[in-house]
Amino acid sequence: MAVGMAQDIGVSAAEPATERLGLRERKKRATRQSLHSEALRLVAERGFDEVTIEDIAAAADVSPRTFFNYFGSKEDVIVNPDPDRVERLRGLLAGDAADKPPLDVLESVLITSLDEVTDRREEWLLRLRLVREIPALTPRHLAAFDAMERVLIDDVAQRTGRDASADIYPVLVGSAAMAAMRAAIARWGAGDGRRPLPDLVREAFAALRTGLAVPS
Amino acid sequence: MAVGMAQDIGVSAAEPATERLGLRERKKRATRQSLHSEALRLVAERGFDEVTIEDIAAAADVSPRTFFNYFGSKEDVIVNPDPDRVERLRGLLAGDAADKPPLDVLESVLITSLDEVTDRREEWLLRLRLVREIPALTPRHLAAFDAMERVLIDDVAQRTGRDASADIYPVLVGSAAMAAMRAAIARWGAGDGRRPLPDLVREAFAALRTGLAVPS
């Protein structure tokens, strides 16, 4: 029985495959997303210190204990909604051409990864505003970028056949690329997303390539 | 009255003025330093999770309540020993020549500020090791660099007459410079301080100026 019950399971790289994933997995994602959304909403409404984890759990209809199965802290639930971000980035890097200059690889991959941002544009803008306004969020926000930075560094090291723990070059390229990304995202957020994010990233990378000379 | 009572208060930029500072201030610094040192020692010996704030306070001979008058968390006491670091950096920047390219200013000022590192060389090496080994320290460690980065950015913005919240250039130069600094410090720490830190910083800035081209 159950012939034709699972309608189409071809994994196309295009769509995020969020549909046929098993009820369990879908519920988990929904719970995580719900916790994140409710946290954003509550903190935006009342302020960071006026929201407890119990509040957030209640708003997302789970027990406080469950909250901690998903996030390690109140900062986390605001700043770290997507647990797979780093792995996806690694995947993108692995799939990129081998003969381009390292900085070009990082630029194009990072721009590709921006889909995740523009897909949830409003959520990102709100989150960036909260990070700007709530100092307590800064450390973990930076840590999230740092995790991506490490992936970039490893990739550059491998690509150029250098040792990331002995040679400063991969570390520098990786961190500089991430700095460009951060700067672009910060600008985008501060400007309420008026300028397209990919443009800002390209502008930042262009400046890196000039050796950061003062532009006219 | 009180003629000739204050024996010389000329603030010479050379010595850190740690001597004539009033008993109160000296005690405060001693307490802070003691909390930091004991925390480093205990965590290095037992591991981060096996040390409580109560332990650290006891080792430094103060009450647990006093700990929180100095540091906001266990991560802080490890990673943030010096509360004036950012202000000193701002001072250095303010005192630097106005006609050099922004990147040159940042490089020379940051190198000057390295005295603080080499002065307490062993402490820094230990702290860097702990940061490498204990993931929980990463967020606040990054936040400390971020605070310096903001100062750099403000300086570049002012120096070039640009608006740091509308123009991406100051943000990018500031973050790239800080990335160079971080990379150099990380390398220095990972290599147990074998290569002189200023050399590493110069190497990193040189790479930035080439636009991060692959070195031969």
Added chain:
DNA sequence: CGCCTCGATGCGCTTTCCGCAACAATGCAG
């Protein structure tokens, strides 16, 4: 249909973190 896996939950405990109010030491002026 029935077993197995795994996430949700409740419980209880330790630790963090901080406001508050007394107390003690320091700084300072007369």
Added chain:
DNA sequence: CTGCATTGTTGCGGAAAGCGCATCGAGGCG
């Protein structure tokens, strides 16, 4: 050197964070 103002220390008490553990129930799968 003496009294007053400042300011750091401490104890108290409490809210909240964070996590190990055992249990229960829903989902996966043959």
